[in-house]
Amino acid sequence: MHELEPVFNPRSIAVIGASRREGTIGQQVTKNLIDGKFPGPIYPINPGATEILGLKAYPSIGDVPEPVDAAVYCVPADKVLEVARQCAKAGVKGHIVITSGFAEVGNKREEDELVQIAKGSGGRVIGPNIVGTMSNPAKANASFAPVLPYVGQTALISQSGALIIALDTVTYARKFGVSSMISLGNMADVDFADCIEYYAQDMNTKCIALYIEGVKNGYKFMQAGRWAGKPIVALKAGVSAHGAAAAASHTGSLAGSVKVYQAACNQAHMIWATDLEDMLNKSQALAMQPVLKGDKVVIITNGGGIGVLGSDAAERHGIPLQAAPADVQAQFRKFMPDFGSPKNPVDITGGSGVAGYEGAIETALRCPWVDGIGVFYCETAVTKATDIANALITKLKETGITDKPVVACFVGGAGSVEAGKVLLEASIPYYDCPNKAMSALAALRQASRFQEVGCKVDFEPYTDVDKRKARSIIAAARAAGRKALTEPEAKELFACYGLPVTKSSLAKTEEEAVHFAQEIGFPVVLKIVSPDILHKSDAGGVRVNLKDAEAVCAGFRAIMENVRRYKADADLHGILVCEMAPLGSEVIIGSVNDATFGPTVMFGLGGVFVEVLKDVTFRVAPISIECALAMQQEIKGYPMLQGVRGEKRRDQEVLAGVLSRLSQLVSDLEDDIAETDANPILLYEEGKGCRVVDARVILKPR
Numbered sequence: 001m002h003e004l005e006p007v008f009n010p011r012s013i014a015v016i017g018a019s020r021r022e023g024t025i026g027q028q029v030t031k032n033l034i035d036g037k038f039p040g041p042i043y044p045i046n047p048g049a050t051e052i053l054g055l056k057a058y059p060s061i062g063d064v065p066e067p068v069d070a071a072v073y074c075v076p077a078d079k080v081l082e083v084a085r086q087c088a089k090a091g092v093k094g095h096i097v098i099t100s101g102f103a104e105v106g107n108k109r110e111e112d113e114l115v116q117i118a119k120g121s122g123g124r125v126i127g128p129n130i131v132g133t134m135s136n137p138a139k140a141n142a143s144f145a146p147v148l149p150y151v152g153q154t155a156l157i158s159q160s161g162a163l164i165i166a167l168d169t170v171t172y173a174r175k176f177g178v179s180s181m182i183s184l185g186n187m188a189d190v191d192f193a194d195c196i197e198y199y200a201q202d203m204n205t206k207c208i209a210l211y212i213e214g215v216k217n218g219y220k221f222m223q224a225g226r227w228a229g230k231p232i233v234a235l236k237a238g239v240s241a242h243g244a245a246a247a248a249s250h251t252g253s254l255a256g257s258v259k260v261y262q263a264a265c266n267q268a269h270m271i272w273a274t275d276l277e278d279m280l281n282k283s284q285a286l287a288m289q290p291v292l293k294g295d296k297v298v299i300i301t302n303g304g305g306i307g308v309l310g311s312d313a314a315e316r317h318g319i320p321l322q323a324a325p326a327d328v329q330a331q332f333r334k335f336m337p338d339f340g341s342p343k344n345p346v347d348i349t350g351g352s353g354v355a356g357y358e359g360a361i362e363t364a365l366r367c368p369w370v371d372g373i374g375v376f377y378c379e380t381a382v383t384k385a386t387d388i389a390n391a392l393i394t395k396l397k398e399t400g401i402t403d404k405p406v407v408a409c410f411v412g413g414a415g416s417v418e419a420g421k422v423l424l425e426a427s428i429p430y431y432d433c434p435n436k437a438m439s440a441l442a443a444l445r446q447a448s449r450f451q452e453v454g455c456k457v458d459f460e461p462y463t464d465v466d467k468r469k470a471r472s473i474i475a476a477a478r479a480a481g482r483k484a485l486t487e488p489e490a491k492e493l494f495a496c497y498g499l500p501v502t503k504s505s506l507a508k509t510e511e512e513a514v515h516f517a518q519e520i521g522f523p524v525v526l527k528i529v530s531p532d533i534l535h536k537s538d539a540g541g542v543r544v545n546l547k548d549a550e551a552v553c554a555g556f557r558a559i560m561e562n563v564r565r566y567k568a569d570a571d572l573h574g575i576l577v578c579e580m581a582p583l584g585s586e587v588i589i590g591s592v593n594d595a596t597f598g599p600t601v602m603f604g605l606g607g608v609f610v611e612v613l614k615d616v617t618f619r620v621a622p623i624s625i626e627c628a629l630a631m632q633q634e635i636k637g638y639p640m641l642q643g644v645r646g647e648k649r650r651d652q653e654v655l656a657g658v659l660s661r662l663s664q665l666v667s668d669l670e671d672d673i674a675e676t677d678a679n680p681i682l683l684y685e686e687g688k689g690c691r692v693v694d695a696r697v698i699l700k701p702r
């Protein structure tokens, strides 16, 4: 038996604080269990009552003669620990703590104690500060939400209790089928990952929908998602650039939590929802339909307009329509007038009735070329929406085809809404606009891709790295009391992990600078190295394209004069003599140490692309080369890497390796490294690699 079975599927329930007063939470929970027809025993616990709502009441849990699986806490916060001890002693395993007044108001100590008590006797805590839990299969409405939700196969897990209450009756209004609805509240013990793990093995659940405000343990969350093997839809609220403001590196300032959450959810095989509506739309399809195993989607429509909108939406959501092959078109042609279109969208035209739809639907269902179907309908006076809905249901039954997803988009008034109900009752997701329908189909495609990948982790650590030297570089900087590495140190650190940094040597004198320049080869670049000067160019601390010894000497003197003027007391380590890398496409890679997900790498094109357009993408580290290649393809500026205006394709493979290596570096040294930037990297055409021209590493405070 799963450890959370007593919480989510209890056989007997006690309501602690089942009040005698009508309108109280304690009485409502008791009433909800009765009204929901909970089949097991319900034990109201109240020291002042002998009977509540017709049920025998007990003064304390210890007085109940039989074992109790779960207890719903409806007593004030100051009674919770005492009740927890009594429950633990009585062998209760599921502690469903509705009571507020814990970590959310700063009372973390008692919250921790509550968990300790429960776990000490092999129990688990859900909450505190929740609406409760609702399970349709168990007929357990252990909450103060109005009713058990509309029956279906989505487990809806929400950090916000208010959202549970709000959505509870919405599930009836839109026939959104739910297996369980769980309010997680403070997540003192049971968290998203636990719920994912439980509902992944729950036979009554086909899709898991999460409303997330914040994840406590990013690693556990991502592991649970990858291992679930079931579609998960994630809606993240509270999206803001909070935390980025204080970031010291370029990457840090771009890392607003939403981009990192989005990346982490994707890596955890979760389907991202943009808002509540999107979450419900996608979950609806995922709970009702098989996944979309290929990209060939056909839209059957009686209206050109919604067909075109569907086509646009399909492209927007990554499943662009493809013209059906000639033989498939010929089959569709039979079910439309001459002025119809058998291409894709398959436009059977506005005058078509049930027969036209039946023919086109059956053709699409039976056609091996077609992977998924959107049945679109505009409400006309010559057809009845429910007839079209029934035609679709009948064809699905007749053909017996169950492995091809179908979504319906009926645009119209009351007739279409009525047809929508008929469709939903037959487990066909219905939408009132093309965009929602195609976004749902795209979610089915994404779920299929995640299934193909499975839970395999594709990152293979590099063995040709010098972790010991990397640590010693950081240790030396820390010993000198610095919070960041200097450029030569950062480059040396990057080189320990095989990043192709430009050759450079730190010169203390003009003579040394000339010597190093001759060693490296002209032309060279000179850069000031000082922990007190972060923006070298602003301080006049950079000279480029120095072609001979004379230019190096002059450059050295000029830089020294400039920086002394800029900051007289700056601690000057010397001047870095660097190889002048040939011009190439500027890209940036970097990392942040995200508070939730840990080391996270970023990629983007340099210059205005990163600074103005913020065209960047993130992944939780470490990442494989394949993943790093996918990152490059994700940004809007990707065509630049493919080569524009006669330029050759850039060396994406080498760049991917560099990104993957950086991801290992920041993972290996996650206790030390807060942020990194390799900016710019000059990226050359295929086969010519790239050069890391500047490097920055900010250390984690100790």
Ligand code: COA
Pocket (backbone or CB within 6 Å): 016, 017, 018, 019, 020, 021, 024, 025, 026, 045, 046, 047, 048, 049, 059, 060, 073, 074, 075, 076, 077, 079, 083, 098, 099, 100, 101, 129, 130, 131, 160, 161, 162
């Ligand atoms: N064991 C069992 N019952 C006890 C008890 C104990 N140790 N101590 C007290 N009770 C009884 C009380 O006598 C009372 O019953 P009565 O009305 O018949 O006398 C009942 O428990 C409730 O106690 P009461 O003090 O009246 O509490 P309350 O109903 O005012 O509030 C909560 C209790 C849990 C509802 C309240 O503290 C709370 O946390 N509310 C917020 C809940 C919330 O919003 N959660 C988050 C949603 S998102």
